[in-house]
Amino acid sequence: MRAGLLLRGLLGGPATVAAPAPATDALAELARTVDAAARRRLGRSLSIREVDAGSCNGCELEIHALNNPVYDVERFGLRFVASPRHADVLLVTGPVTRNMAFALRRAWDCTPEPRWVVAVGDCGAGCGAFVGAPGIVAGTGAVSEVLPVALHIKGCPPTPMQLLAGLLALMEG
Amino acid sequence: MTLLAPFAPLPAHHPWPRHVVDEATWQAVGARLGDGAADLLGLWGEPDAVHLALHRGMEQGVAVVSLPCPDGRFPSVGELHAPAIRLERAVRDLWGLEPVGASDLRPWLAAVDQPYDFLPAEGPGLHEIPVGPIHAGIIEPGHFRFTANGETVVRLEQRLGWVHKGIERRLAGTGLLEAARIVARVSGDSTVAYGVAFARAAEAALAVQAPPRAQALRGVMAELERAANHLGDIGAICNDAAFTLIHAHAALLREGVLRTAGELFGHRLMMDRVVPGGVAIDLDEAGGRRLRALAAEIRPRLAELAAVYDRTPSLRDRTVTTGVVGAALVRQWAAGGFVGRASGRDFDTRRDLPYPPYDRLRLAVPTRTTGDVDARLWVRVDEVQHSLGLIEQLVADLPGGPLTVSLPPPAGAAEGLALVEGFRGDVLVWLRLAPDGKVARCHPRDPSWFQWPLLEAAIEGNIVADFPLCNKSFNCSYAGHDL
Ligand code: SF4
Numbered sequence: 001m002r003a004g005l006l007l008r009g010l011l012g013g014p015a016t017v018a019a020p021a022p023a024t025d026a027l028a029e030l031a032r033t034v035d036a037a038a039r040r041r042l043g044r045s046l047s048i049r050e051v052d053a054g055s056c057n058g059c060e061l062e063i064h065a066l067n068n069p070v071y072d073v074e075r076f077g078l079r080f081v082a083s084p085r086h087a088d089v090l091l092v093t094g095p096v097t098r099n100m101a102f103a104l105r106r107a108w109d110c111t112p113e114p115r116w117v118v119a120v121g122d123c124g125a126g127c128g129a130f131v132g133a134p135g136i137v138a139g140t141g142a143v144s145e146v147l148p149v150a151l152h153i154k155g156c157p158p159t160p161m162q163l164l165a166g167l168l169a170l171m172e173g
Numbered sequence: 174m175t176l177l178a179p180f181a182p183l184p185a186h187h188p189w190p191r192h193v194v195d196e197a198t199w200q201a202v203g204a205r206l207g208d209g210a211a212d213l214l215g216l217w218g219e220p221d222a223v224h225l226a227l228h229r230g231m232e233q234g235v236a237v238v239s240l241p242c243p244d245g246r247f248p249s250v251g252e253l254h255a256p257a258i259r260l261e262r263a264v265r266d267l268w269g270l271e272p273v274g275a276s277d278l279r280p281w282l283a284a285v286d287q288p289y290d291f292l293p294a295e296g297p298g299l300h301e302i303p304v305g306p307i308h309a310g311i312i313e314p315g316h317f318r319f320t321a322n323g324e325t326v327v328r329l330e331q332r333l334g335w336v337h338k339g340i341e342r343r344l345a346g347t348g349l350l351e352a353a354r355i356v357a358r359v360s361g362d363s364t365v366a367y368g369v370a371f372a373r374a375a376e377a378a379l380a381v382q383a384p385p386r387a388q389a390l391r392g393v394m395a396e397l398e399r400a401a402n403h404l405g406d407i408g409a410i411c412n413d414a415a416f417t418l419i420h421a422h423a424a425l426l427r428e429g430v431l432r433t434a435g436e437l438f439g440h441r442l443m444m445d446r447v448v449p450g451g452v453a454i455d456l457d458e459a460g461g462r463r464l465r466a467l468a469a470e471i472r473p474r475l476a477e478l479a480a481v482y483d484r485t486p487s488l489r490d491r492t493v494t495t496g497v498v499g500a501a502l503v504r505q506w507a508a509g510g511f512v513g514r515a516s517g518r519d520f521d522t523r524r525d526l527p528y529p530p531y532d533r534l535r536l537a538v539p540t541r542t543t544g545d546v547d548a549r550l551w552v553r554v555d556e557v558q559h560s561l562g563l564i565e566q567l568v569a570d571l572p573g574g575p576l577t578v579s580l581p582p583p584a585g586a587a588e589g590l591a592l593v594e595g596f597r598g599d600v601l602v603w604l605r606l607a608p609d610g611k612v613a614r615c616h617p618r619d620p621s622w623f624q625w626p627l628l629e630a631a632i633e634g635n636i637v638a639d640f641p642l643c644n645k646s647f648n649c650s651y652a653g654h655d656l
Binding site for chain 2: 080095130
């Protein structure tokens with residue numbers, strides 16, 4: 001049985017997909033939001049701390065998928081870390097709830113500079129299904145209501161390929 | 174239940190009866206629940222009334238019992254039946270109704286970022302470990318307060334509500350299609366189950382039936398969702414026991430399901446593919462063949478992973494006898510899904526409150542009795558295999574005909590209740606439509622409401638280091654619970 005698993009690993013082709021090109025709209029947004037000096041410090045490798053600030057958990061499922069053998073983000077130098085203190089990037093899903101706004105700010109305060117926020121999903125961008133709900137920040141739940149956002153990766157949820165294309169744009173600066 | 178006989182069911186409520194009762198009867202129903210003569214399915218409020226849904230002990234199976242609250246108060250059911258306590262605290266936070274006689278009046282979904290009186294645990298050598306709301310991983314936020322003696326957990330108390338968005342108030346006044354999109358996002362991992370539950374509640378309220386082809390396609394998508402979630406969690410549980418081989422392989426299987434769903438249904442999680450009145454997308458012959466091939470590929474590979482799990486003592490050493498939930502507790506909480514079934518509660522809405530397409534399918538409900546992490550994992554392995562079989566049955570015999578039925582405007586008052594088996598257990602949606610066809614009131618109740626409290630019980634006497642394992646074996650929804 002176990003031999004079966006190992007043999008498949010040896011004889012089967014690689015499970016990993018080819019890298020997508022960095023998203024062009026993401027590159028354009030980064031050119032606006034991150035100045036040239038800071039952009040030079042991006043790239044090569046980034047430690048990412050994911051923060052769910054109010055999501056339906058759909059975005060988390062696809063962010064999770066980035067770590068599976070098919071997308072395998074570590075091959076690009078992207079690493080998910082357990083603490084904001086180890087992070088360069090906060091990858092934040094929304095809509096930011098009133099209840100989570102404080103914790104989100106604290107996570108940001110714990111993140112050493114240089115640091116960037118990537119807002120994930122239509123909800124993180126403030127244009128998701130929950131707009132108008134009374135428990136979300138500013139009625140939109142946009143992450144940018146709470147923190148400065150360098151990059152938005154929209155979608156409901158964004159697919160792993162869309163997430164990857166956005167994050168690779170961040171690496172290119 | 175002769176108790177409800179004096180209160181004629183409201184003609185507007187379908188398919189199960191709703192009785193508007195007096196205070197004494199409300200309390201008598203609470204006592205029945207407390208005696209274990211009926212299962213609590215939900216308890217929710219609106220500005221001037223409180224409702225509960227229950228199962229068993231009723232002639233009709235399921236019933237909704239309502240109590241008008243003209244002075245903003247209702248007798249506490251939680252005092253008689255503990256599973257109602259958190260629900261009543263939520264009703265108090267959201268609608269300002271006072272549960273009279275309740276001994277726990279701490280806020281639950283409100284003021285979550287404010288100081289909170291955790292229940293005291295006292296004794297020599299005890300220390301507290303606060304965890305969250307932000308956890309060390311890609312997971313939803315919640316706060317866990319452990320009291321430990323050395324490594325052993327003496328008590329866990331949860332503080333949830335961090336992702337409370339105000340979904341119920343958001344839903345009031347929205348059109349059916351917009352409301353369907355919102356309810357489909359109550360808990361993203363269960364989007365198909367919520368989609369089906371909302372659609373069924375709307376169809377019940379409007380006295381229409383989705384066409385047979387739509388019912389079958391709903392079944393296909395619901396079983397794909399169940400399989401994908403279980404596969405992901407089976408791997409994640411093994412990962413928390415430091416066994417990454419199964420994790421990687423299970424993640425590949427899960428990814429295979431999501432990719433197939435994405436290609437066939439245009440969305441990896443199949444969001445918004447179920448709509449009130451039917452489904453928004455068809456499946457052609459080639460798609461059916463793809464699904465049969467997917468089932469044929471996953472079945473032996475999952476069996477192989479399960480065999481590796483079964484033969485790896487260091488792995489099972491972590492899961493066997495870890496995080497035990499007793500049969501009495503799952504019965505009292507009427508815990509649905511694999512949490513209930515792993516502790517011997519043989520209940521599945523697909524079989525026991527059947528709805529199409531399951532009413533015409535062969536359906537097995539796997540159960541175990543040990544109630545530990547191991548039992549929950551095995552129930553989930555078995556459920557994936559059964560889901561694959563259901564998908565094969567469905568695509569082998571897809572009915573023809575239209576994908577949707579048109580929805581008539583409501584003929585006066587219109588209310589519907591639906592119970593649908595998501596991967597975690599029974600998802601409940603209660604819906605009242607306004608005369609203009611918009612949502613007047615909607616309450617979605619996640620299975621996690623009756624599972625989270627059992628996680629507190631499961632961890633008692635276990636070591637702190639086994640909490641991630643226990644937690645993952647439950648995988649309760651924060652979003653679904655916090656609303
Ligand atoms: S963007 Fe979509 S998937 Fe992401 S949290 Fe919002 S509703 Fe859920």
